[in-house]
Amino acid sequence: MRTSTSALQSLQQTLDSPPQQRVPLGTWRWSVRQQMAGVRDVLISETTQHEDEWLDARGGAVLRERNSLLGRLSELGPRVLEVEDVDVVRQELRRLLADIAHHLQRLNDLAYDDVSLELGGSE
Numbered sequence: 001m002r003t004s005t006s007a008l009q010s011l012q013q014t015l016d017s018p019p020q021q022r023v024p025l026g027t028w029r030w031s032v033r034q035q036m037a038g039v040r041d042v043l044i045s046e047t048t049q050h051e052d053e054w055l056d057a058r059g060g061a062v063l064r065e066r067n068s069l070l071g072r073l074s075e076l077g078p079r080v081l082e083v084e085d086v087d088v089v090r091q092e093l094r095r096l097l098a099d100i101a102h103h104l105q106r107l108n109d110l111a112y113d114d115v116s117l118e119l120g121g122s123e
Contacts (some may be wrong), residue, residue, distance in 0.1 A: 007038040010035045019086055036077060041059055
């Protein structure tokens, strides 16, 4: 299983290398789809389980956000292969990657708050 950082970086690198400059367009499209699968796997494998009820609302929000991101990712899958103007799809995927990075930060913040509460926090 790849880490979230490596999955996001791999897709970002593929998006940053313009199609037709180094590889044929069809190969580039297929490579993007493969990298998207890695990002999808990272999102599916995340968990938001915690022991404290006060984190339930935030955990639910993170779960809903993850589901929304997975939906956007699945909508972009066919578009990568079909849309003529790949620059439009590249921009949409870059925006999605930024949103996924923010989501993962919120997930890490939730985990930190859970551990901080267990250890007594700073207060």
